[in-house]
Amino acid sequence: MDKQFLKKITCQSPEDLPYISALVSEGKIKSGELKYLPKNKIFLLLVERINKEKKESKKIKSIIKFAYIISAKLKNFKFSNKEEIFELLAIDLLKKDQNYEIVLLFSNNRFITLNAEVIDIELTDQMIANDKDN
Secondary structure (H helix, E strand, O other): OOOOOOOEEEEOOOOOHHHHHHHHOOEEEEHHHEEEEOOOOEEEEEEEEEOOOOOOOOEEEEEEEEEOEEEEEEEOOOOOOOOOEEEEEEEEEEEEOOEEEEEEEEOOOEEEEEEEOOOOEEEEEEEEOOOOOO
């Protein structure tokens, strides 16, 4: 494989979030690949997504990092099976008082609501999925 540059997209305003949401829509997330670190105020998830930026439909593994997270609420998630796969449909944002609510919408009426002090989200590509050269 040719040396490739992997993407890193940052979001620090409500206008930036639709770009990240569009890139990760239809992404697959294993239940064991969601992490909330309350002491660090960080929420992480590893998503396997389709490379929508190019015409080829290769899958890419990306990390989405949400910083300055005060709390995380999950609805309709059961983590008994670490290999269960969830489909991420969209990421939305709401302003609530002085904070923001970042809503991750999943298939089967599942969602995660992150309460954040400020908007600080990063999408970082890690590697092309199933690529033996990575």
